Amino acid sequence: MAIKMIRDVIRDTIDEEMARDDSLIMLGEDIVGGNGAPGGPEAIGGIWGTSGGLWAKYGADRVIDTPISESAIIGAAAGAALTGKRAIAEIMFADFIGVCMDQIWNQVAKFRYMFGGKTTCPLVIRMPYGAGFNAAPQHSQVIHQFVTAMPGLKVVMPSTPGDAKGLLTQAIRDDDPVIFLEHKALYGVKGEVPDGDYVIPFGHARQVTQGDDVTILATGMMVGFAEKAAAELAQDGIGCDILDLRTTSPLDEEAILDSVERTGRLLIVDEAPPRCSFATDLSALVAQKAFASLKAPIDMVTAPHSPVPFARELESAYLPSPDKIVASAVKLMSYRRG
Amino acid sequence: MAIKMIRDVIRDTIDEEMARDDSLIMLGEDIVGGNGAPGGPEAIGGIWGTSGGLWAKYGADRVIDTPISESAIIGAAAGAALTGKRAIAEIMFADFIGVCMDQIWNQVAKFRYMFGGKTTCPLVIRMPYGAGFNAAPQHSQVIHQFVTAMPGLKVVMPSTPGDAKGLLTQAIRDDDPVIFLEHKALYGVKGEVPDGDYVIPFGHARQVTQGDDVTILATGMMVGFAEKAAAELAQDGIGCDILDLRTTSPLDEEAILDSVERTGRLLIVDEAPPRCSFATDLSALVAQKAFASLKAPIDMVTAPHSPVPFARELESAYLPSPDKIVASAVKLMSYRRG
Amino acid sequence: MQLSREALIRAYRQMKTIRLFEERLHDEIALGEIAGFTHLYAGQEACAVGVCEHLGPTDYIISTHRGHGHCIAKGCDVMAMMKEIYGSRDGLCKGKGGSMHIADMNVGMLGANGIVGAGAPIAVGAGITAKSNGTVSIAFSGDGACNQGTTFEAMNMAVVLKLPVIFVFENNHYSEHTGEAYAVGAESMTARSAAFGMKAIKANGIDFFSVYDAMRELIDYCKAGNGPASIELDCERFYGHFEGDPQRYRGPGELDRIREERDCLKTFRTKVTEAKLLEGAELDRVDAEVSDLIDRAVAEAKQADRPTPQDVLQDVYISY
Amino acid sequence: MQLSREALIRAYRQMKTIRLFEERLHDEIALGEIAGFTHLYAGQEACAVGVCEHLGPTDYIISTHRGHGHCIAKGCDVMAMMKEIYGSRDGLCKGKGGSMHIADMNVGMLGANGIVGAGAPIAVGAGITAKSNGTVSIAFSGDGACNQGTTFEAMNMAVVLKLPVIFVFENNHYSEHTGEAYAVGAESMTARSAAFGMKAIKANGIDFFSVYDAMRELIDYCKAGNGPASIELDCERFYGHFEGDPQRYRGPGELDRIREERDCLKTFRTKVTEAKLLEGAELDRVDAEVSDLIDRAVAEAKQADRPTPQDVLQDVYISY
Numbered sequence A, B: 001m002a003i004k005m006i007r008d009v010i011r012d013t014i015d016e017e018m019a020r021d022d023s024l025i026m027l028g029e030d031i032v033g034g035n036g037a038p039g040g041p042e043a044i045g046g047i048w049g050t051s052g053g054l055w056a057k058y059g060a061d062r063v064i065d066t067p068i069s070e071s072a073i074i075g076a077a078a079g080a081a082l083t084g085k086r087a088i089a090e091i092m093f094a095d096f097i098g099v100c101m102d103q104i105w106n107q108v109a110k111f112r113y114m115f116g117g118k119t120t121c122p123l124v125i126r127m128p129y130g131a132g133f134n135a136a137p138q139h140s141q142v143i144h145q146f147v148t149a150m151p152g153l154k155v156v157m158p159s160t161p162g163d164a165k166g167l168l169t170q171a172i173r174d175d176d177p178v179i180f181l182e183h184k185a186l187y188g189v190k191g192e193v194p195d196g197d198y199v200i201p202f203g204h205a206r207q208v209t210q211g212d213d214v215t216i217l218a219t220g221m222m223v224g225f226a227e228k229a230a231a232e233l234a235q236d237g238i239g240c241d242i243l244d245l246r247t248t249s250p251l252d253e254e255a256i257l258d259s260v261e262r263t264g265r266l267l268i269v270d271e272a273p274p275r276c277s278f279a280t281d282l283s284a285l286v287a288q289k290a291f292a293s294l295k296a297p298i299d300m301v302t303a304p305h306s307p308v309p310f311a312r313e314l315e316s317a318y319l320p321s322p323d324k325i326v327a328s329a330v331k332l333m334s335y336r337r338g
Numbered sequence C, D: 001m002q003l004s005r006e007a008l009i010r011a012y013r014q015m016k017t018i019r020l021f022e023e024r025l026h027d028e029i030a031l032g033e034i035a036g037f038t039h040l041y042a043g044q045e046a047c048a049v050g051v052c053e054h055l056g057p058t059d060y061i062i063s064t065h066r067g068h069g070h071c072i073a074k075g076c077d078v079m080a081m082m083k084e085i086y087g088s089r090d091g092l093c094k095g096k097g098g099s100m101h102i103a104d105m106n107v108g109m110l111g112a113n114g115i116v117g118a119g120a121p122i123a124v125g126a127g128i129t130a131k132s133n134g135t136v137s138i139a140f141s142g143d144g145a146c147n148q149g150t151t152f153e154a155m156n157m158a159v160v161l162k163l164p165v166i167f168v169f170e171n172n173h174y175s176e177h178t179g180e181a182y183a184v185g186a187e188s189m190t191a192r193s194a195a196f197g198m199k200a201i202k203a204n205g206i207d208f209f210s211v212y213d214a215m216r217e218l219i220d221y222c223k224a225g226n227g228p229a230s231i232e233l234d235c236e237r238f239y240g241h242f243e244g245d246p247q248r249y250r251g252p253g254e255l256d257r258i259r260e261e262r263d264c265l266k267t268f269r270t271k272v273t274e275a276k277l278l279e280g281a282e283l284d285r286v287d288a289e290v291s292d293l294i295d296r297a298v299a300e301a302k303q304a305d306r307p308t309p310q311d312v313l314q315d316v317y318i319s320y
């Protein structure tokens, strides 16, 4: 077990997989850096520090810097993946899905289906996402609500360094296209990372804390917020069963339903605005399949129906927080059917 | 009252509003038709027949044919709307949102907010959508799940000719950006249309049938399916309270909650695949705010988690249907808490 | 370039197969036998065949909404294509894709595509593979698609990455109902492609030999490591944009004229018989064989197994 | 072109305001006073000012992530801008947008924009309005943004619709860490723009007069109904891509050299004093005034009202 930051886990996992599999390539903007510049190439290794050293090791045919052309990045990665390569595409901010969504939604996600199950497109689209940096409305968004809604994609949202390794390894080796969402505010988080080959299969939630009173479902940065809240709630004798879902598609329905059947109360924490979101998705699952177990309304702690505002005070107010989670759990505990 | 098809209502409403307001322009591919061709211009007036005669009447400065460049279409409409025009942009198939989503999501939807509430962008984006034509995976999709999730947009889904007029008039006169979704399979539907100025404010559901047993929520083509199912269910003594929501954003929460409080049973019909959808959105609303009234799980009749398949048999199996709605309602009626 | 007798017959057979496939579809659609939106390729056969006769299974092509011709030219099975268009579960895409999504990776055909402009970026990626294989990747696009941002991005990226990608623009002068003269603002799409930094030429899309020779040059150029290239093929579409299109944007007599004067099959026949490379009887024999093939394809497609509701959820993922 | 004394002073003041605004931000950010991502415009002042000095409030511009210079040049209130960057509720965007989203429709400034390439299509729309007003619409873009599909689409559409839109490409030779030499595959972005069918010229972006004169020509050309135009401005950025960038992609001594030899403010001062159009003392006076303004702006911004949680849900819609 090594102790590493998530950003380094991402880099190292890609490194290991590139060493392991010659057919693996990666593409993105500035993932090398310094191409065509006096101080380059590889002046940088990715603005998130997730590809440092890879160009030097694997060369320009496998670690490919691109112009600012996200549709062409996804298209190129997809075309390579359709013809025998495996590919990792980096979209610098998940917010930029807006300029390449067709390639993701109508092409990559649908190839296998619309071509009659005869093709594979082993492609990982890495997208740093999320708020917390005061990066304002166009650089702070979550997008799992969109990609989870798209049949044909798998969607991964790791929250710990160990999970980042196990899930990214699975993503790269997976034969289906995978959206791999990395929360920008978690890049610097340190934790234990298993050595050697380490694969976490998709569709398995991680039990974060155990408790009998409230089930809390979370992903990404929300997991840590839920943990903080749970610690506080524990002091008031409220036991939280936190599940880090890890992948939103496929979804670990069983773990969710089991937990709710035990606790009878569901609290969902989601960084997205409230409409047509992953929070509502989880709520609907439970309202349909574990209805009889519910002792209280299903509560959701989400961002409001607004863009992500810039100013510090506004962004903090916008985001879910441990306090808001505590308040929701307390409300659920005190609910009595009218 | 005239009897008209929805496609003609759309055309006539645009015509009336263009006559009324000189600042209104429209843009799209082939909305004139025949530009640069020996038989044109205005050989066609829109492939959906929703803009016939408008170019001849209002001229090329107001009825603007564009190259196949959806991002530039939305951008151009938005730029005009920011600078004193009102604009209608037509995206020929809603499926093409993938090539212009950034302009819709990160630009149009956010202008007012990120510019501090000082701008208006009176823009209607018309998008024909939906399955039923065996048009295969890239020409058959619904997209209200995506746009409803985007703060800053209003989203309209008319299902009758009268509503099409009242809602489109409101959309054009609205100072906020509006996504106006026209179901392709409903263009030929005929019905009564009030004469003269007719505006339906957003956020008000239409009560389609009244009943005390099951609340059915639907939009677009699903409304008719629900009506058919309700007629059948009525024969078995099951009374359906069907609400055509008409706008998904804003949402008529009050009407929904009132109905569920009365019936205690909720069935949602949605043409979208099941994940992070408008169906889950409605389910979550009720599970949070009308929980105590629920006598049964919330059921959803939706498309499956797959692209829209081509073949007739497959597309029929893919789509919700009156039969599936009947089965769901019967199941809800027979539910007994374990 | 001098082609062998076999090669000439093969090229003719391919073009004829496309023509009869499309003409037959036109009739079947009119009878209501076929669902969905169908865009016929008839008239442009010399483009698809002039390009694809140079290619092997590890050369890649990607196509458009008007894809049947490219599919046939690249070697997709005609019976399986017909079944697909009829929505059979034995179709090339099991009835999931239909006319606009026919693909076969085994022959290097990366798919027809319903999104205008979506193919070019994907061809760039196939170009990455092609570069490592010593093959080429071809993006077919129309005169309308050449205005889509994705096409431009793909051209620039192929130049930056020096990939063996050839952008083939079939200029049939219309995008749906709009004339190329209106929608392409540039002096020509070729001049515009050239300014992206690639070799860009034009050829006569109704003359198989013009297309074929020009493509030989471009393929050699790309395989020599010079980066991408583009070619504009002046051609005609014989039917409407999609089946059902009343074509009011056409000039008076235009359709008759192009069918009379600008038919690539007639052009081919005249050239090869006048030059005494092939005899008319030989070509007639091919015509008959192809006609027979298409008859059988339609007959089989009508009889073929239909998909079942359980098929809907198959093949969304490999494993989930 | 001959400028009046007042016009020269005004242009200098504008450039100096941008420079000091940015230098001050650089310091404040290093102190941790300012949140978010900030991209400084220092070095490129002659571009923004050389363009905007021709424009009135109903001429439109749209900007990029590196927007402060364009905002100031177009007449946005400097105090309100500074407050916005500090996230005050009295900021130009009430603290909702910050550095990357400063806009003011009242002065025809349609916004800085965090999405590379998003501005050009919007400028096309403003060009529709401009055409009916007899004004012009300007899209500022970088050498990186010129490769984005949206920029290409916008250029073609502006040509097709013959709109008075000017695409101003500030070529500071870098998109983030990548050199223009790598990312622009074309011989030059100007040659590429020209091939879209528009007048396309270059000017010296570190010389106010070069930019100013070239823009006069293009604005007249566009207002005369000739359709769009483009201009490439060769310029330098003095700071990193964003604040915090270690700039390892720079060549040895590059930053010192460009600050010494390619500073548009020095160039301006030398030109106007050598030509005896203005005296150094006059310029010094402007410097002092601007410095004072920036001091006040920062002081006020630090004191200004902060937004409250209730503000989050304000201004998502006009009515909902």
Ligand SMILES: Cc1ncc(C[n+]2csc(CCOP(=O)(O)OP(=O)(O)O)c2C)c(N)n1
Pocket: B029, B068, B070, B092, B096, B099, C064, C065, C066, C114, C115, C116, C117, C141, C142, C143, C144, C145, C146, C172, C174, C175, C176, C241
């Ligand atoms: C992104 C997108 N926009 C619009 C369409 C609708 N559409 C389908 S084909 C077509 C015209 C294409 O013209 P061209 O590229 O010249 O090809 P052709 O039809 O002539 O073969 C259009 C506008 C589409 N399918 N995808």
Ligand SMILES: Cc1ncc(C[n+]2csc(CCOP(=O)(O)OP(=O)(O)O)c2C)c(N)n1
Pocket: A029, A068, A070, A092, A096, A099, D064, D065, D066, D114, D115, D116, D117, D141, D142, D143, D144, D145, D146, D172, D174, D175, D176, D241
């Ligand atoms: C669509 C999109 N892709 C990528 C980025 C990240 N990004 C921000 S600025 C930038 C470089 C832009 O270069 P250029 O256009 O030359 O402008 P400059 O920074 O030199 O002013 C990049 C890649 C973005 N903001 N939007």
Ligand SMILES: [Mg+2]
Pocket: C142, C143, C144, C170, C171, C172, C173, C174, C175, C176
């Ligand atoms: Mg065409």
Ligand SMILES: [Mg+2]
Pocket: D142, D143, D144, D170, D171, D172, D173, D174, D175, D176
């Ligand atoms: Mg630059």
